[in-house]
Amino acid sequence: MVAFKMGMKEQDGGAAVPSSKKMVFAYYVTGHGFGHATRVAEVVSHLILAGHDVHVVTAAPEFVFTNEVHSPRLFFRKVVLECGAVQSDALTVDPLATLAKYTEETVKPRASILAKEAEWLKSINADLVISDVVSTACRVATDIGIPSVCVANFSWDIIYLDYVLAAGPDSRSIVWQIAEDYSRCNFLIRLPGYCPMPAFRNVIDVPLVVRRLYKSKKEVREELRIADNVKLVILNFGGQPSELKLKEEFLPSGWLCLVCGASDTQDLPVNFKKLPKNVYTPDIIAASDCMIGKLGYGSVSEALAYKCPFVFVHRENFNEEPFLRKMLENYQGGIEMSRNDLLSGHWKPYLERAMSLKPCYEESINGGEVAAQILQEIALGKTHAWDKRSEAKGSCDAAVPEYQIRRAIGQEEISIPEWYSKAGNQFGC
CATH class of the missing domain: 3.40.50.2000 (Glycogen Phosphorylase B;)
Known part of the structure; x- marks a missing residue:
């Protein structure tokens, strides 16, 4: 069976x-x-x-x-x-x-x-x-x-x-x-x-x-014990380890960041939450207010399909990126963050701008x-x-x-x- x-x-x-x-x-x-x-x-x-x-x-x-x-x-x-x-x-x-x-x-x-x-x-x-x-x-x-x-x-x-x-x-x-x-x-x-x-x-x-959804936004938040009034961002670099030196001040008040790829020994500030390595990310993306990551097919397709604004950081020497970026921007789904701002924690203006985006991908998935x-x-x-x-x-x-x-x-x-x-x-x- x-x-x-x-x-x-x-x-x-x-x-x-x-x-x-x-x-x-x-x-x-x-x-x-x-x-x-x-x-x-x-x-x-x-x-x-x-x-x-x-x-x-x-x-x-x-x-x-x-x-x-x-x-x-x-x-x-x-x-x-x-x-x-x-x-x-x-x-x-x-x-x-x-x-x-x-x-x-x-x-x-x-x-x-x-x-x-x-x-x-x-x-x-x-x-x-x-x-x-x-x-x-x-x-x-x-x-x-x-x-x-x-x-x-x-x-x-x-x-x-x-x-x-x-x-x-x-x-x-x-x-x-x-x-x-x-x-x-x-x-x-x-x-x-x-x-x-x-x-x-x-x-x-x-x-x-695109991978299908199995849980609703409400179910995801209940499982993760996240209140409805908390703004949620997922940090997702598509299978690459997240080794950023994250600090509490990176996030505005009222925000929580879910981290994919964090190492077992990595300590996170109180407003960051480590996700399991085998977490089913489509459900998390659909339940989030926005996502931070690099442009790759998996992240872009799931962000567009589930209308999650995408704050992306440029990756050098990968010719796939311009074409995914064009698709993302055509459907009002993303904005670019500089690498320096990612590393220094200057996230607030990008998160605020992402909240004003209205992704409009209505094509078949x-x-x-x-x-x-x-x-x-x-x-x-x-x-x-x-x-x-x-x-x-x-x-x-x-x-x-x-x-x-x-x-x-x-x-x-x-x-x-x-x-x-x-x-x-x-x-x-």
Whole structure:
């Protein structure tokens, strides 16, 4: 028997339509942050409700998935196939360290990785490989004749593009290889707030993938013993440890801050409250008056879906951010706080301004259900319906140079380099 927590909103529908054939899905998930794992958990829940087995391959903590899904059809395999971005703290990415680690963990052992994953996929009789957004998974699937699909709002070739520009031309082969691997997948299921992803040939757009709520605002406050007249802010950096030196004077009178990622030894002032490491953050976000954190898909999608004003702090060297920021600001959902003001505790004006925001995201948030249905149909070979909705893109696409990547809003724009747009020659396209 499959057991799930209850609380799915009726307007968000149920699972993918049950199939008469039970299928096996292998879902590769980057261990970078929590945003990838949380949205994967939502898609996985619908696949399992539709009667399928799902094997999750990731370095992310299991509790991120088991918070939503309790089922004998959900399997975990702890494997690191790529490092994502190396961060020294929640807001600092080290480009050169990232490329060095990726080279050691993914480039050098590539042959053994491909062989091992191929053997494992055959052993579980996988019907479809899904990736968010582990590029080598797409290559392995092609090698053994299994279809593959990526579900994402960004791809690592675009994130690493800046790092390669900083490191020099000798590192270009990293981006080329990642893009070539992505180009082998059958479809990209593209999420709102997406970056340019020219490596993918066929694209299907879906609504926001957001974890559902299980508790009301009243229930959350009662469990945490927070009075109705207390203003609540959640400090949430998406799986990165919160190591700020928090002080009581950071908050205006009448405010309480709920802290995600605090260490067990970290002492907090009386107006700050430590949350458990496995806390189900959507319920907390929906019960809060605003949130402070960095821009990542999980935080932005849940803030928009549940109309929680977002006070965000810029993270350097991560090309996903400008596109999420644009979406957040389009729906009047966020304001930027400087890093200096975050660290020095100059929070009051931002909290006051956040209270004046009126987030207005009214689009559908059932992307998990929609994505699961598409994945099921692709696994069954029913791709014709999606071919008509897909949009051809690829590393050989002449339109690639039209894309612009912004480092920060209102600042320098960077075109995708010519060497990347011509990478199709390297792929034999």
